[in-house]
Amino acid sequence: MFQNTKCKCGHQNPTGTVLCEACGRTLGEEFSDAASELLEMRYDGAARRSQKSNPSIIDRVWNFFSSVKVAVYLIIITLVGASLGTIYPQESSFITTQNLANYYRDTYGTSGEIYYALGLSHTFESWWFVLLLVMIGTSLVICSLDRVLPLYRALNRQQILKHESFLLRQRASYSGTVEGDLTEWIDRFQVQAKKRHYKVIRKDNAFLAEKNRFSRWGPYINHIGLILFLLAVLGRAVPAWEMDEYVTIPEGDTVRVEGTNYFLKNEKFTVEYYEDDELPKELRGTIRAKLYRTDAVMYECSANCSSSETAKLQEVERHPIEVNSPLEYKGLKVYQFDFDNTPVLREVKPIIEDKATGKTYGPFTLAMRNPETSYEVGPYKLELRQNFMEFGIGEDGQPITKSRDPKAPAFIFMLSGPGLAEGGEPYIYFPMQKDKVAFSQDDLNAGLADRFEIRVQGMENVNFVEYTTFLNIRKDLAMPFVWVGLGISMLGLVMGAYWHHRRIWLRVDGNRITIGAHTNKNWYGMRADLAAALKAAGNEVDPKSLDNGGNRT
Amino acid sequence: MKGSARKTVQIIIFLGVLLLGGYAISKTLFVSKEDFVRPGDKPPAFTLATTDGRTVSLADYEGRPVVVNFWGSFCPPCVREMPEFQRQYDKWKSEGLEILAINLSEDDLTVKNFVDGKNLTYPILRDxxxxxxxxxxxxSYPTTFFIKPDGTLEEVYEGGMTEADIEERVLKLIKES
Incomplete structure (x- = not known):
């Protein structure tokens, strides 16, 4: 399409220009000076950078992203997509990903099954959602660049003397005759404008008063913030930038943090509850936690890191982890996540009693995990023949272990020594009283139970883990950038929202003055400024009469 | 700005978008969730002690079909499938098949008592x-990983297996070598 962009004043404008860069006349309309509609002042009538008379393929793609309409559609589609992701919990909110398909089906029925099948259970990690974000990001960059540079140039080299049609077609305009000295009239007008913080440029008898131009950059600064925000979010996809792991540590244990060279030790876990007199009446008698704390130590491993037993560890940080008080080390944060107070037996120190004489021997130390296989206790010798972590009887009637955690430990010893048969006699020992009763230890040991007993004297001879703590290890190096991005974005919003760019143009023809005024928002204030200046100059008018129509504010 | 400079800016911005956007999108497409070990991947390397006092690495068996089976004496289906694996081991050992049975971190005595008298000739590894x-x-237990001679994973099988289940998969591995 061919468009004549040469203005009547003789200035050659770039393709797509709406208002002549020099005099402000509308372009493209023959004899448009007489037209009375309001001017389209967007971007000060400057052409968008991408508007070209002969676009290439790159230009066409560029133009697609340069369109605000396209940007609005992209944002709407993204909002709809994001809302789909909030219907059911996202996969990332589960610690394990075991059989998620079944989970969604069983928990939410057919709709859950469809939800999972469509991949909406990971909306925010799906290719189409990321693609939308990338497109919005591209649109942000291109839209801004295409508009901010021409706008900057247009505002930076404004012509003072505008054509009459430009002034009269502004939303606020005034035309009238001046009594007395014209220069003095303009002086008075100028003083009042300066009082209202306008910067005034005068050229002969033409005049431009302007204030708060910086507020025009607000939207673009906001966009820079949003772009930084999007880049930071993108950066979280880099593995070294983001981590979210969980560790389970029984008291006293040291556990490796998966995927790192760090080990964490739970020295002690504490949970405290409120006393009844600390609680309001309606909560008395209920259990209310006052404190969860893991006294944690973080180690860095320098060699043999594959196993916590052989690893060479060096302490790097020590911190009592409480809710909202994580252990922090080099960008890693370790949060209290959960705890378990099922006691787990670690070791016992039993004695052997000869029931005939009443004499006791020992104690000896019996560990639940990886116990020694032979013990010398006084004159007696114990050979460990079999051990069970969670004792049970299998389908074939044989003793079995039901798990690998010492929930119901049992030990079969071959006991030999004075008063015992040659080669020893078998003795089954349950360290926990409840198991001893449940599995009738004495019956199993038959005749031997009357003569000997292995038992623990006092709780000081029982070593167990009371609490297991669950910690959440997080790393998010992108966060500072997210905050900076949001800060810049907020700065741009404030700039654009709380200050208004106002301009007043004035020209003199004989003893007639013509004034046009423009602002990007708050026309009420614009007219008030103008009316005040007119009044000070000597032509008192009602601010409302300055309204040229088409005005909503 | 001159036309050529404008074009350069356009191309730089598009290249940036393609690079960053392409990276972000390809990550959603190609990175498996929860770095779960998947067919086609190289399974994690390990070096573990065996019950007969040797040290065995997965890498030692590159070029041969390998079956990695995780088992525990506390898991009845694991116990049931062990003789089935033994029969398959006897049948296909001459074709290069190796079975590495990794015990689920139980203690020495438990593993020793369990293995004694079971006549298992394939290596029992101690995690x-x-x-x-x-x-x-x-x-879940048991879980069995079938690894091709080129070192990549063919299949993960969760749950107990019969001899027929095992043979079907072992034959596939052997065909690859």
């Missing part, structure tokens, strides 16, 4: 502190 099973992201 420590559940470290290997964690790296393999085990979700």
């Amino acid at each position: 420590v502190n559940e470290e290997t099973e964690k790296r393999y992201r085990l979700r």
Whole structure:
């Protein structure tokens, strides 16, 4: 399409220009000076950078992203997509990903099954959602660049003397005759404008008063913030930038943090509850936690890191982890996540009693995990023949272990020594009283139970883990950038929202003055400024009469 | 700005978008969730002690079909499938088949008592502190990994297996070599 962009004043404008860069006349309309509609002042009538008379393929793609309409559609589609992701919990909110398909089906029925099948259970990690974000990001960059540079140039080299049609077609305009000295009239007008913080440029008898131009950059600064925000979010996809792991540590244990060279030790876990007199009446008698704390130590491993037993560890940080008080080390944060107070037996120190004489021997130390296989206790010798972590009887009637955690430990010893048969006699020992009763230890040991007993004297001879703590290890190096991005974005919003760019143009023809005024928002204030200046100059008018129509504010 | 400079800016911006956007999108497409060990991947390496006092690495068996089976004496289906694996081992050992049975971090005595008298001739490996099973992201027991001679994973099977189940998969592995 061919468009004549040469203005009547003789200035050659770039393709797509709406208002002549020099005099402000509308372009493209023959004899448009007489037209009375309001001017389209967007971007000060400057052409968008991408508007070209002969676009290439790159230009066409560029133009697609340069369109605000396209940007609005992209944002709407993204909002709809994001809302789909909030219907059911996202996969990332589960610690394990075991059989998620079944989970969604069983928990939410057919709709859950469809939800999972469509991949909406990971909306925010799906290719189409990321693609939308990338497109919005591209649109942000291109839209801004295409508009901010021409706008900057247009505002930076404004012509003072505008054509009459430009002034009269502004939303606020005034035309009238001046009594007395014209220069003095303009002086008075100028003083009042300066009082209202306008910067005034005068050229002969033409005049431009302007204030708060910086507020025009607000939207673009906001966009820079949003772009930084999007880049930071993108950066979280880099593995070294983001981590979210969980560790389970029984008291006293040291556990490796998966995927790192760090080990964490739970020295002690504490949970405290409120006393009844600390609680309001309606909560008395209920259990209310006052404190969860893991006294944690973080180690860095320098060699043999594959196993916590052989690893060479060096302490790097020590911190009592409480809710909202994580252990922090080099960008890693370790949060209290959960705890378990099922006691787990670690070791016992039993004695052997000869029931005939009443004499006791020992104690000896019996560990639940990886116990020694032979013990010398006084004159007696114990050979460990079999051990069970969670004792049970299998389908074939044989003793079995039901798990690998010492929930119901049992030990079969071959006991030999004075008063015992040659080669020893078998003795089954349950360290926990409840198991001893449940599995009738004495019956199993038959005749031997009357003569000997292995038992623990006092709780000081029982070593167990009371609490297991669950910690959440997080790393998010992108966060500072997210905050900076949001800060810049907020700065741009404030700039654009709380200050208004106002301009007043004035020209003199004989003893007639013509004034046009423009602002990007708050026309009420614009007219008030103008009316005040007119009044000070000597032509008192009602601010409302300055309204040229088409005005909503 | 001159036309050529404008074009350069356009191309730089598009290249940036393609690079960053392409990276972000390809990550959603190609990176498996929860780095779970998947067919086609190279399974995590391990070096573990065997019950007969040797040290065995997965890498030692590159070029041969390997079956990695995680088992525990506390898991009845694991116990039931062990003789089935033994029969398959006897049948296909001459074709290069190796079976590595990794115990689920039980203690010495338990493993010794269990293995004694079972006549298992394939190596029994001892995991420590559940470290290997964690790296393999085990979700249930037993779980068996079938590894092709080129070192990549053919299939993960969760649950107990019969001899026919095993043979079907072993034959596939042998065909690859």
